[in-house]
Amino acid sequence: MMSKRRVIRVATRPSLLAKRQTEQTVALLKSKNPEVDFEIKTFSTKGDLVLDRSLTQFGTTGLFVKELEMAMLNGEADIAVHSLKDVPSMTPTQFCLHAYPKREKAQDVLLTRHGEKLEDLKEGFVLGTGSPRRRVQIAQLRPDVIFKDIRGNIDTRIKKLHNGEYDAIILAAAGMNRLDIAFDINSVISLDDMVPAIGQGAIAIECLKNDDFSKDIVSSINDYDTEKAVLAERAFMREIEGGCKFPLAAHAIYEGDKLKMTALVGDGKSMKQIKHTVFLDILNTEKESIELAKVMKQECKDKDINYHLF
Structure with a gap:
């Protein structure tokens, strides 16, 4: 017998990007399930609240996930929308990652103050990134690079670049596309030069494992090709x-x-x-x-x- 529930509460983080990708995901869900209403609820995570430390300094994983899971356990939300690259490799037994909408562009984008390409930046240029993955790969291409940590949302990072704190920064193309921030196609770093983060560009929808109604609804927007790719990663x-x-x-x-x-x-x-x-x-x-x-x-x-x- 079909559940009489007609509202699904969707947990997300408070950042502009998190809310935007959640709104886009909910729009997809609504298009496939017009009989269901969706309520977006925001919950701050540890990763949102502590902005004065590099993510690598935290001694735990799931900095952008655990509070959303607690909201589901506490009955405050039914599903959670995550950037998959933020989700730890092991999901607690009460939950499941049940749907992966079609993936956005997975590449990284190099932004510079004056539009330079990586090879044209001055010797000893300062690159803003806290990502170990990006640092190791950029160091192969430009061993003279000087790394400097950077935190904050996309707009904040771009402002810091143009204020002269960095000569260059690296952002995910997916986030820029979701926020409708234009960038030069020539600034996209090739997959040969920069392998993306695991799950980059993909969204994961998490549900309680015993919530068959929510699982059935979110599965309506699962993209098979994306699922196969990210599960392999x-x-x-x-x-x-x-x-x-x-x-x-x-x-x-x-x-x-x-x-x-x-x-x-x-x-x-x-x-x-x-x-x-x-x-x-x-x-x-x-x-x-x-x-x-x-x-x-x-x-x-x-x-x-x-x-x-x-």
Whole structure:
């Protein structure tokens, strides 16, 4: 018998980007489920409240997730909308990631004060980023770079760039697109030069595992291709045992009847890195991703690359 519920309360963070992507997700849900009403509720997370420290300095994962999960457990919300790259590799047993809408552009964008390309920036230029993944990869392209931490929303970061605090910053193209912030297509960093964060550009909708009504509703906007790609990336992340605190990256995309995945593991101290590209069988993507992670872990041991240091 169909539940009589007609309202789904949607938990999100208070940032402009989080609210915008939640509104876009809710619009998709509404288009597929016109009989259901959706109420967006905001909850501040630890990652939102502490802005004077780099994310790598926190001794825990799930900085942008746990408070939203607590809202569901406490009966204040029914589902939560997350940027998938913020979601830890292991989901608590009470919850499930049940839907992944079509993925946005996964690449990173390099913004500079005067429109320079990476190779044209002055020697010893200052790059604003707190991401170990971005630091290791940029250091391969420009060993003379000087890194400086940066926090805040996209607008804040762009203002800091133009105020002269940095010569360049790196932002995710997905976030800029969702906020309708224009950027030069030539500023997009190629996937060959910068492997994206695991899950970058993707949205995940989390539900309580026993909430069949919400699960049924959110599954209406699940994108199969996105799901296969991000589950492969996250299988790699679980096996490699790391997250955004460490120099790790993986990106999967369909090429014909295979899933092409590029994965990277780096050392935040030596800036050494290992990168592999493989083609995964569609029926065994997660299993083969795990095998790739095992190979790369052994290679890290052999080459004295410690990706748990930053």
